[in-house]
Amino acid sequence: MKLYLFPPSSRVLAIVALKNHLALDCEFNPIDLGRGDQLTPEYLALNPNRKMPTLEDGEFVLWESNAILFYMAAKRPESGLWPSDLRGQADVLRWLAWESAHWDAESCGMVAFEKASKAVLGLGAPDPAFIARGEQNFVRFAAVLDDQLKGRAWLIGERLTIADFSIGAFVPSAARFGLPLARFSEIGRWYEGLAALPGWQDAVAAKDAATAAWLAKGSG
Template sequence: MKLYGFPPSPNTWKVRALAAHLDIPLEFEMVDLTQGDQRTPGFLALNPAGRTPVLVDGDFALWESEAILQYLAGLRPTPLWPENAQMRADIMRWQSWRLAHWGKDACEPLVFERVVKRFMDLGLPDEAAVATAMAAFEREATVLDGHLATRPFLVGDGPTIAEFSVASMLFMAEMADLPLAPYPNIRAWFARAAALPGWAETAPPAAEAA
């Protein structure tokens, strides 16, 4: 299997981390987003949306990183993706929340305004966009912190692919100045999630240095 991705992106990193955790070998091909590799005809043939990561398994090309997590975890039995309809729906709930709210409304705009813009020389942060994202962060982090007040992991008693999904953005917390101080349960859970085997082995160079 081959993964096309951009190592510093949390969406690529979480997929590589899960594959390493599950001992699934992945050939890796760099799609350099800073050079526009995602808009080449070859890459658009794999993902017409022009986004990373993309997993290719034989003639099956799969884009959208949350679907890729489920696919990898479904290749062989693992407690990270239990064969139980309610637990799978519960995991999917957190993956959906991560996509629609935690990522899209809160973490991603802060990472874009405070990290990507600086890195790509795109100008100063848009303070109105930062304020909107900070309000979303407070709203969503309150939900996550409350959920984690009475349990060590998002679903059930042990880690699942929900940890790989939701925790991935928080590796950017320091760089993007994500305001985690008021949320002790998130910080304790993130320490547990980040200690899972897989992340360290696949860390992008900047994260290793951090």
């Protein structure tokens, strides 16, 4: 398999951590969004959305990070990261949809985009109104997540799933950009479990190094 990734991305953190956890054999192909790699004809043939990540497995091409998480987990059904029962599958799908619609687009991802991504991508100065909205939304949606985690080791109960990878990948950036994680003790407890996974630790270290290099490039 080949993965086309922008290494500083939180969505990429989830994919790399899952790849590590499952010991999948993947070739990494970095996509530099600031340089415009996503706009080349070769890449657009794989992903016409001009975004990343993208997975290529032989003749099969897949984009959307949560779909990629599912595909990778399905390669290792014995891992249990994609439930075998209908209700478990529906529960994971519910939280993957929540992550995409709210956790990323309306809170964590919104703040990170305004505070870091815009400058490096040449999209102008941060918008204080959007930052404030993202911060308010974070409190709202973090409360939902915190309540869900009460009495549970993982997001849907006692089993680790790809939903934990998808949602947990935004916690480091939330902390970095000053979102009030300390107010939500269940999120902190749950994230400690993810952070204890060796594959997660390696993925976070790689993301941190890539982020530092990317931000240095943007400020240079």
